Amino acid sequence: MNDDNQQTVPLLGSSLSYSAGIPSSGDNQQHVRIVNNLAMAATKTNIAVTPTDDDSDCDTITSRTLLKKKTEFVLPAPSNADVENRKNDPEADQTDKANCTTPLNPNNQKNGSPSFTDRLKDKISNAVPNVIQKKPREYKLKAFVGFLFLLVVFLVGFAYIFYYQQLARKTYFERIRFTKEDRIIRVYDDYGLEALRGHMGASFPTSQKSYKCHERDRPPNSTLCLEWMGRGRLSLAQTPNKNQDDKSRCYRVIWQSLSADTYPTDCYEMNNQLWFGAGAVLGQQHDFAGWPLNRAEVPISPFVTGSEVRGHNGWGQVLRRYFMNSKAAAIIVDDSTPLWVSVNANQSQLLCLQSRSSGFPFFDHGEESIVSNTSTKRNGTKNNPIVHSVLNYTICTAADLETLLTSLADAWWDGLRKDEMEVVKKLMEDPVWRFQPRADDNQTVQSLMKYTNSIVGSVWTSPGYLLIDTPWEERTGDLEFDPNRFQGLSEALEIIHRKGFKVAVTVRPFVSTFSKTYKSGLDFQLSNSSADSVGTWIRQPYGEGSPALTSYNGDHSLALADVTSRNISEWVADHLNTLIKNYELDGIFFESVTADYLPHYYVTAKPLTDPSKLSSLWVDAARQVTTVLSVTSATQMPRLPTFVAIPRLPSTWEGLTHLLPLVLTLSVSGYPFLIPPPVGGISNLTKPDKELYIRWLQVSTFLPVMQFATIPSSYDAEVERMASNLTGLRQSTVLPILQRYGGSSVFDGLPIIRPLWMLDPFDKEGLDVADEFCVGDELLVAPVLEPGAREREVYLPKGVWKDGIDGSLRKGGRWIHHYRAKLDQVPFFTRAAEGTRL
Numbered sequence: 001m002n003d004d005n006q007q008t009v010p011l012l013g014s015s016l017s018y019s020a021g022i023p024s025s026g027d028n029q030q031h032v033r034i035v036n037n038l039a040m041a042a043t044k045t046n047i048a049v050t051p052t053d054d055d056s057d058c059d060t061i062t063s064r065t066l067l068k069k070k071t072e073f074v075l076p077a078p079s080n081a082d083v084e085n086r087k088n089d090p091e092a093d094q095t096d097k098a099n100c101t102t103p104l105n106p107n108n109q110k111n112g113s114p115s116f117t118d119r120l121k122d123k124i125s126n127a128v129p130n131v132i133q134k135k136p137r138e139y140k141l142k143a144f145v146g147f148l149f150l151l152v153v154f155l156v157g158f159a160y161i162f163y164y165q166q167l168a169r170k171t172y173f174e175r176i177r178f179t180k181e182d183r184i185i186r187v188y189d190d191y192g193l194e195a196l197r198g199h200m201g202a203s204f205p206t207s208q209k210s211y212k213c214h215e216r217d218r219p220p221n222s223t224l225c226l227e228w229m230g231r232g233r234l235s236l237a238q239t240p241n242k243n244q245d246d247k248s249r250c251y252r253v254i255w256q257s258l259s260a261d262t263y264p265t266d267c268y269e270m271n272n273q274l275w276f277g278a279g280a281v282l283g284q285q286h287d288f289a290g291w292p293l294n295r296a297e298v299p300i301s302p303f304v305t306g307s308e309v310r311g312h313n314g315w316g317q318v319l320r321r322y323f324m325n326s327k328a329a330a331i332i333v334d335d336s337t338p339l340w341v342s343v344n345a346n347q348s349q350l351l352c353l354q355s356r357s358s359g360f361p362f363f364d365h366g367e368e369s370i371v372s373n374t375s376t377k378r379n380g381t382k383n384n385p386i387v388h389s390v391l392n393y394t395i396c397t398a399a400d401l402e403t404l405l406t407s408l409a410d411a412w413w414d415g416l417r418k419d420e421m422e423v424v425k426k427l428m429e430d431p432v433w434r435f436q437p438r439a440d441d442n443q444t445v446q447s448l449m450k451y452t453n454s455i456v457g458s459v460w461t462s463p464g465y466l467l468i469d470t471p472w473e474e475r476t477g478d479l480e481f482d483p484n485r486f487q488g489l490s491e492a493l494e495i496i497h498r499k500g501f502k503v504a505v506t507v508r509p510f511v512s513t514f515s516k517t518y519k520s521g522l523d524f525q526l527s528n529s530s531a532d533s534v535g536t537w538i539r540q541p542y543g544e545g546s547p548a549l550t551s552y553n554g555d556h557s558l559a560l561a562d563v564t565s566r567n568i569s570e571w572v573a574d575h576l577n578t579l580i581k582n583y584e585l586d587g588i589f590f591e592s593v594t595a596d597y598l599p600h601y602y603v604t605a606k607p608l609t610d611p612s613k614l615s616s617l618w619v620d621a622a623r624q625v626t627t628v629l630s631v632t633s634a635t636q637m638p639r640l641p642t643f644v645a646i647p648r649l650p651s652t653w654e655g656l657t658h659l660l661p662l663v664l665t666l667s668v669s670g671y672p673f674l675i676p677p678p679v680g681g682i683s684n685l686t687k688p689d690k691e692l693y694i695r696w697l698q699v700s701t702f703l704p705v706m707q708f709a710t711i712p713s714s715y716d717a718e719v720e721r722m723a724s725n726l727t728g729l730r731q732s733t734v735l736p737i738l739q740r741y742g743g744s745s746v747f748d749g750l751p752i753i754r755p756l757w758m759l760d761p762f763d764k765e766g767l768d769v770a771d772e773f774c775v776g777d778e779l780l781v782a783p784v785l786e787p788g789a790r791e792r793e794v795y796l797p798k799g800v801w802k803d804g805i806d807g808s809l810r811k812g813g814r815w816i817h818h819y820r821a822k823l824d825q826v827p828f829f830t831r832a833a834e835g836t837r838l
Helices: 029-043 060-071 080-087 090-100 116-127 130-168 367-371 401-408 418-429 444-455 489-498 516-527 566-583 613-622 653-668 690-700 717-748
Strands: 006-010 017-021 169-172 176-179 184-188 194-199 224-228 232-239 249-257 265-269 275-281 298-302 315-325 329-333 339-343 350-355 390-397 432-435 465-468 502-507 510-512 550-552 555-560 587-590 628-631 643-645 773-775 779-781 791-796 800-803 809-811 814-820 828-831
Touching: 184 390, 194 329, 194 390, 275 339, 275 653, 298 315, 315 401, 329 350, 329 401, 350 390, 390 401, 418 717, 432 444, 444 489, 489 502, 489 566, 502 566, 510 516, 516 566, 566 613, 587 613, 613 628, 653 690, 653 773, 690 717, 717 773, 717 779
Parallel strands: 432 465, 465 502, 502 587, 587 628, 628 643
Antiparallel strands: 006 017, 169 176, 176 184, 184 194, 194 265, 224 232, 232 249, 249 390, 265 350, 275 315, 298 339, 315 329, 329 390, 339 350, 510 555, 550 555, 773 779, 779 828, 791 814, 800 809, 800 828
16 A cells, blocks of 8 residues: 555544545445444544554554444454555654644644545545445345245245135035035025034044045035045035025035944034024023023933933923024924934034934834844844934025025915814814813712813803813723713713813823733734734834833833834724714824833834834824824924924923923924913912912913913902903904914914014024014013012014003113013013004
8 A cells, every 4th residue: 555545544532543545436335425424423522632652653453443333343454565654654654643643623624634524534435344335235135035035935825725725615506615624514694694604524533534425426416425434425415495485595415424333423503693493402400491592501312302201311392303593594404314412512502413323212123133133223124224324404594584484484284174274273262271180089070070160151252172181091091081080971071062162181102001902902913913914012122022111100011002004003093083982072182202201122113213203103193083182292393283282381480481482492493383381380289379370371371372270260359350351362462463373374384473583583682582472473472470570671673562551652672671560460562553653
């Protein structure tokens, strides 16, 4: 480096100086900016530099250290050539010393020399290495390129994952999405919102891979068919609408088990929606059993009719394979499926459907299977074995709950005769009087006459039906009145008929092995024995076909007629016809056998896919010779004029509280024609509590049929007065509405007694109201259901309503708090004409 290219620059805050070359005019602009910034910082500090005692006062090493502190740059050390030049140039050395003692003043110029700032710029410009000067620009470029690379990788990966997710989550019929990897099905409504989400094939792990079905295994018209090797086969197809007015969309789901130990199971989420249907639920400790279904908790159990006494499952006497949620989606299970159901098991918030053709009562060995030691499934025989389970059901969606219910309702008018409609009308107009004889009462006929005399002349213009309840036989199944307790019954019944009563009796399908009917059945079996004949009674699956016995109501040796055989069905009808003719009866109330009362091991002439169907076969046999007025157990609405009797409820406030949820559940499950329990409940021959009896009577006034066991006159004048007022209200206001909607229900199958959401399916407040109900769309009832209560909360759907107590008009879509109702008052409201304003 030449001497004329050197400048001595005093450094800030130090007695040292540093010599560096002056930068050329072609240096980097970034470099110039750095130097300018450092120089400006230096000008702001006016610090004198004191020279040291030797010639190295402006030591470059110390200067580099100080500059590093100020700028984070390390200045290069002077070269050997620089040192030699300084030794050969004393004048330059003296100049450097003078500069070391010069105060730091940027305006100080000597002999026209550059200012301090200019010299500092020059020194630092040459001091900063080129590699450092270039780093900011290079690093920015590299960072930008790296960012672009990562962005491209992310977008490609996201597109890849999204693409294959869409391939897996394929859309079917524009309303169903199914992901075959995790087997989740999503069903959407008309608005594109998710109405149903299910976990398919829950009985085997989701890690198992699926394959397309072979063409020979694909069901007809199926859009989707997948198979999990050794586990199950799933098919999905859209079903056609019933007619042009049908506004629902329905899809058929079929699971077939491919191994004996695999039970097809689908579970649907219950959270974020309310569920209705299924039927009566047993053993619930909450106030509103089964309404909505989310409040129930039932472990996986056979979906067959049951009773509180037997307790084999969580289901009651009246069921329907029908489940519907508040998002207007429904699941209807085919009758051919040996169905098991769980609801919110272990608080899972899942509704699970399972097909399992094993386990009581889905247990029916063929005779050959025992002899040959082979294992066939329920109802399996040598000629017709059932190897694997099939889960077959339909999913339907609609715009709203009311539309869905309308689409799925069944009509009852086809083939209905005029005389049968007269029976329906008679049951709705006049009450049913249930007379329960005592087994130890030898004066039963006298008690019967006294009971009917207290009814005649009361507030009812027509006495209605007199029902002689059990026990009226000497032995169960005799189908004859006990001659010891019913002496002179024929004459008494003639008098009762003249008073205007229609007379019916309660009949059960059980036959005691000590009865005359049982012996008659054995004789019939012997007289009709042949190679293809079957026994009169449901048989054991082993031995020589001995009758399979069961127990009921304390009697432990009872047989059941095998009405799956046409010959046996006609034999039962003949015996019933004898009873009807001998006593000129007007019909029977059939106390049906529930599936949990079947023998544990049994075989029938024809397989019973659903053991609950045995009751309906018995009703079909009885209908050949008489009118079946009601049944206590059902899995579908029987043919009119047969009503469905709501299971008996105890004479308690809890029993009254459970009445309305049962009525609502059965109504939306396809049972519009219902007979409620007797007013006051079943009280075991003691009178119900007076207040309970009055409140129960108020509820029954608005139901399709009124049934009494305890007569109002057995209390006091106050109860008789209230009963008279309620009878007048029923005749003038309620009955016309009941008959109008009952007539329309024959054609459209819609409920007569309706939940609040049928008036406004989009009103979330009315979805889970379980202690109010509507008669059609015109009358709303909010009865008092608690002891001692004289007020309650009432919710009115949208519209204008007329108060049935004070006649005032009230705006709907809101709650009425602390609505007062005295003991002799029942809160009810009639819908005002459209356009009515307050």
